[in-house]
Amino acid sequence: MSTRTPRSRLWRPALAAAAAIAVTAGVTAASPDTGKASSVPRLGLVAASASVTLDSWKEDPGVYLDLGTYLTASGAPLELRVTRKSYKDPVVATQIIREGKKTRTKALPADLVKNFAGLPDFVRITVRDAAGKSVVSRTEPFCPNNASGRVQPDAPATSKYPESCPTNPFTLGSVWGVENGWASNTYAGYYAEPVVLPAGKYTAEVAVTQRYRDLFGIADEPKTVKVTVRERSWEEESTASAPATRSATGHAAHAAGHAGHAAARPPAPASATTGAGTSYNVGHGPYPPAPAAVPWAAERVGFRSAQGDGPGRTDGSRQAPAAGPNAQRPTGRASVPDVPKPDLRSLPAYGITIGEGDAGAPDRDYLAFSANVWNAGPAQLVVDGFRKPGNELMDAYQYFYDASGKQVGYTPTGTMEWDPRPGHEHWHFTDFASYRLLKADRKETVRSGKEAFCLANTDAVDYTVKNANWHPDNTDLSTACGQENSISVREVLDVGSGDTYTQDLPGQSFDITGLPNGTYYIQVLANPENRLKETDLGNNSALRKVVLGGKPGARTVKVPKHDLVDAP
Known part of the structure; x- marks a missing residue:
C-alpha cells in the first residue's frame, strides 16, 4: 500500500531513482522481458501498488488521482518526435524506430496531437464507490516524459529522454520517450x-484507451487499484505541528505552496514515491527546486509574492546553480x-x-506580457x-568551443550589472x-525598461534541432547569476532551450x-546591439x-x- 499526499508544483523529485524504486518494487514480475532485442517496443500498463491513500483537504476539498499506474517499454524504447514546420502548420507526431544502426519512422495519425503537452485521452479512469456506483469517469493525457524509473536490472x-512535456504555446519541437x-x-x-x-473507500480502474491500444499494440488489460480517501485539515495540522519538526513529505510541502496566500489548492501535486512533479528542466543537483517560469502575466504577481528570489533562484521562476565561470578573466x-x-x-x-500601476503610480495603465529568446544552436x-x-x-566575455568541447576563443561582449x-x-x-x-506602421512608440537578464534554460523550445541538450540542468556549463559579493559569474543558454521573462512590473511592462x-505590435528582439556572435542575425526579431x-x-x-497559435 502507498500513500499519496498532494504537493506543490514547486517540488521536484531529487532523483529518478526514487521513482525507479517504487515502480520496481511493485511491477518487476509483471514487466515484459527486456533481454530480447526488438525494433518495436512492447508496451504495457502496470500498477505499482494494489492500493493507495489519497488526501482531501478540508479547506479545499478534492483529490488528485495519482493512482500509481505506469506505462512500461521493453525490447526497445518508445520514442516520439513532435514538431511543426512553422506556426502556420499543424503539430505532427512521428514514432522513431531503431533497427541496429538504421532508423525508420512511422507517422502517427494527423489529428492525434494538438500541442506539445502529451498524448491526449491516453487513459480512462473510472472510480466506483463502495456500492459499485460509478462516481468518476474521465480520460487524461499522458506525457511519456513523466517521472520514470527502471523496472529491469539490465x-x-x-x-536519455527529456523531463516533462513543454507547455510554451510557441514550442516548435519536442522529444518524448520511455526508455527501454x-x-x-x-x-x-x-x-x-x-x-x-468524500472520505471513504473506492475502487479505481485505469485503462489505456482503444485508439492507443490499436496504435501501439498495447494489450487490453485494465488495472484495478483500491483507493482510500481521507480528509485532513491544513489549518488544524499547521497549528498542531511545529514547523521545525513537520515532515517535508507530509503536509508541510502542501503548506509551502501557499506562502503568502490563504488556504488554496497547490497547482500540481506529486508524491515522493511517483516523482510525478513537473520539473521543466530547472532542477539542479542538491539545490532546492525552483518553480517553472510562469508564462502568463496575469498569474505572475501572485506567484512572485509566494516565492520571490532567494539563494538558487532568480526572478522567483528559475534556479541558478553554483556552476562557476573560468577562474580568471x-x-x-x-x-x-x-x-x-x-x-x-x-x-x-x-x-x-492589461497590468495595474504600482503604489507610486496607481493611475497609469500598463501592457504586461511574456517573452522568450531561445538558442537554435548548434552551439551553446x-x-x-x-x-x-x-x-x-x-x-x-563570450566563449567559443570546438567540436570536442575545448575552448578555442573569446571576445568582449558588453557588461553585467548588479x-x-x-x-x-x-x-x-x-x-x-x-x-x-x-505602432501600426512598425515604428517604435514605447520601449520596455527591461534590457538586462539573468539567463536560464526555462523552456524546451525545440529539442529536435542539431546538438539540442535534452538535459540542460545536467550540463557542466550551467547558468549561475551570482550574489552581491560574487567576483565572477557564468550565464549559459543551451541548444534547444529558451529563457522566458514575464514583464508585469512598471518599468518592464x-x-x-x-x-x-x-x-500595435510587441517586438521581442534578441541581441539588439549585435554584440553577441551568432550564426544568423536575420532571425532575431x-x-x-x-x-x-x-x-x-x-x-x-x-x-x-498568431497564425494557428491561439494563445493571448
Whole structure:
C-alpha cells in the first residue's frame, strides 16, 4: 500500500531513482522481458501498488488521482518526435524506430496531437464507490516524459529522454520517450484536475484507451487499484505541528505552496514515491527546486509574492546553480574562431494582459506580457562576467568551443550589472534582448525598461534541432547569476532551450497611459546591439499583434491568433 499526499508544483523529485524504486518494487514480475532485442517496443500498463491513500483537504476539498499506474517499454524504447514546420502548420507526431544502426519512422495519425503537452485521452479512469456506483469517469493525457524509473536490472542506468512535456504555446519541437526497460507514470500531474470525493473507500480502474491500444499494440488489460480517501485539515495540522519538526513529505510541502496566500489548492501535486512533479528542466543537483517560469502575466504577481528570489533562484521562476565561470578573466588576444556558434531567435510575445500601476503610480495603465529568446544552436551561448574589485559592473566575455568541447576563443561582449532591487538581487547580462511596442506602421512608440537578464534554460523550445541538450540542468556549463559579493559569474543558454521573462512590473511592462486605441505590435528582439556572435542575425526579431481599446483606467487589449497559435 502507498500513500499519496498532494504537493506543490514547486517540488521536484531529487532523483529518478526514487521513482525507479517504487515502480520496481511493485511491477518487476509483471514487466515484459527486456533481454530480447526488438525494433518495436512492447508496451504495457502496470500498477505499482494494489492500493493507495489519497488526501482531501478540508479547506479545499478534492483529490488528485495519482493512482500509481505506469506505462512500461521493453525490447526497445518508445520514442516520439513532435514538431511543426512553422506556426502556420499543424503539430505532427512521428514514432522513431531503431533497427541496429538504421532508423525508420512511422507517422502517427494527423489529428492525434494538438500541442506539445502529451498524448491526449491516453487513459480512462473510472472510480466506483463502495456500492459499485460509478462516481468518476474521465480520460487524461499522458506525457511519456513523466517521472520514470527502471523496472529491469539490465535496463540503461539513465534515461536519455527529456523531463516533462513543454507547455510554451510557441514550442516548435519536442522529444518524448520511455526508455527501454523503464516505466513512465501515467498520472497527468500538472495537467490533472482534482475530483471531489468524500472520505471513504473506492475502487479505481485505469485503462489505456482503444485508439492507443490499436496504435501501439498495447494489450487490453485494465488495472484495478483500491483507493482510500481521507480528509485532513491544513489549518488544524499547521497549528498542531511545529514547523521545525513537520515532515517535508507530509503536509508541510502542501503548506509551502501557499506562502503568502490563504488556504488554496497547490497547482500540481506529486508524491515522493511517483516523482510525478513537473520539473521543466530547472532542477539542479542538491539545490532546492525552483518553480517553472510562469508564462502568463496575469498569474505572475501572485506567484512572485509566494516565492520571490532567494539563494538558487532568480526572478522567483528559475534556479541558478553554483556552476562557476573560468577562474580568471581571459588573457591573450581576443578572437572569434571559425567554429559553431549559437543562433538566438525570438518567440512571439504571449500572456498579454492589461497590468495595474504600482503604489507610486496607481493611475497609469500598463501592457504586461511574456517573452522568450531561445538558442537554435548548434552551439551553446556561454558568457562569463568578471568583476573589477569595488565596481558594480562586470566585464562580459563570450566563449567559443570546438567540436570536442575545448575552448578555442573569446571576445568582449558588453557588461553585467548588479541589480539590487527586491525580487532581483543578482547579476544581469545587459545585451541579451530588448522589448518594444511598435505602432501600426512598425515604428517604435514605447520601449520596455527591461534590457538586462539573468539567463536560464526555462523552456524546451525545440529539442529536435542539431546538438539540442535534452538535459540542460545536467550540463557542466550551467547558468549561475551570482550574489552581491560574487567576483565572477557564468550565464549559459543551451541548444534547444529558451529563457522566458514575464514583464508585469512598471518599468518592464509597457506604459500605455495616453496611447490612443488601435493596432500595435510587441517586438521581442534578441541581441539588439549585435554584440553577441551568432550564426544568423536575420532571425532575431518576432512581432505579436495587439489591439488596444477602452478608456484611461479601464484599458482593454485584444490579441489575435498568431497564425494557428491561439494563445493571448
